[in-house]
Amino acid sequence: MASFDPVAGVEPVGGIERVSAGSEPIVQIKSKDPEKSGRLFGLGVGPGDPELITVKALRRLRESAVIAYYAGPRKRGNALTSVESWLREDQQRLPLIYPVTGRPPPPPFDYEGTMRAFYDASAERVAAHLRAGRDVAALCEGDPLFYGSFMYLHDRLADRFETEVVPGVCSVVASASVLQTPLVYRDQTLSVMAGTLPEADLERMLAGAQAAAIMKLGSNFEKVRRVIMALGLGDRALYVERATMTNEQIRPLAEVDPAQVPYFSMILVPGEHWQGA
């Protein structure tokens, strides 16, 4: 175990003097609570590779007494996995365990109400630490405000406590990097959508897109692939699962087994190469 603390040393060396360098945060801090309380950090930890965290998020991570993260029952959660190598033993873990994962049970099960109650309770567990004066880092795969579950904590806590959101590398650009494909040239439009959409909506969205990213595949993969093939986009579409994680897989779209597609998978339809360049 090295005694070296990577964050203590993370500071610019040489070059010009910058108001923003060092410990001064540029990212806006919303503070509406006159009470002395801990700070809430919504940290984008990136797509999976521990080194794709930003220097700022890493610094906030190491400053926080409490590390909050979402995970499925009996799972560690991808966000915790990607930062665990940076954590110290004295940092308290606060797991927020989803009551439902995968396809929700049909009514009369109240899915929306169950999730609302879960997010309410999660926010109160985080708030208890903040009120006690402890900084809380809420971990988010990718970026906190881009399909991230941090949004539900933000909606409940940002007006009550000093809150800082540190943006992260989102899965869309991480997927483009591992696929080594330029995603959008010049004034092309990018449409980002969830594979959970109904087939007709997917077809309409994809037909009108110059470049597209389809997230949240999992059990929706077969439907998404059908739409892509019907639109004649099969040759342009690229598939990757768990981009930048240790078990990353890149496969031709035609060879993907729909029964094996994880939630953390993505199809990109890159924009046409700019002919001028």
Place this chain on the structure above:
Amino acid sequence: MASFDPVAGVEPVGGIERVSAGSEPIVQIKSKDPEKSGRLFGLGVGPGDPELITVKALRRLRESAVIAYYAGPRKRGNALTSVESWLREDQQRLPLIYPVTGRPPPPPFDYEGTMRAFYDASAERVAAHLRAGRDVAALCEGDPLFYGSFMYLHDRLADRFETEVVPGVCSVVASASVLQTPLVYRDQTLSVMAGTLPEADLERMLAGAQAAAIMKLGSNFEKVRRVIMALGLGDRALYVERATMTNEQIRPLAEVDPAQVPYFSMILVPGEHWQGA
């Protein structure tokens, strides 16, 4: 001047053992050139705040003998500005100066041909260093493959030299973080578009979007605002310029002076809050 090298020390401490930790790159490296040559790194340096670079990009930056970056004539360029505090004096700067910036001259000026020749020449200047065995870090604001000028180097060099793309925090999520607004909930679709689009295209795209980001405003601002107002989106739209840079500005859309809007500005139309949470 501290003698400390932040990248030499950037390594995970404690926690679980990971195949990916340390110096093993997860992000795919494409290697097609049997010759021994330098490596080309396309580095996303993030939206402007020097601390919003990733640990991986910072490590690659410090490993590179040559730092290539685009800039306007007699300008430093935002990409160089955001990393300059991390650079050493022994690292060679390779500025790639745009022949045209702002609105291109009308025909008979051959804008496309001029830009193609510029990107060709830029690629050859980079290639000369790679052939000489020097690693080259090509800097990109935000992410390299998301509207980034690195794409033109990638198109010309990735098949000839060992190339690694390190994704970065893109301006869309950085803007959401400084505006502290959740951008897309659950199944919502996000449309990312350039303000340079014709008014009718902007209107069609925005009318069909659940959430939207409009980039590249500059002289297109007035047109974009007109479309947003006509669609009744004025109350939801948020404006920020130079998000996370030292001169960042957040203003109400109605109060923005169209004559003062920089290229590095953004309008977000966040998705409606999920009612279930």
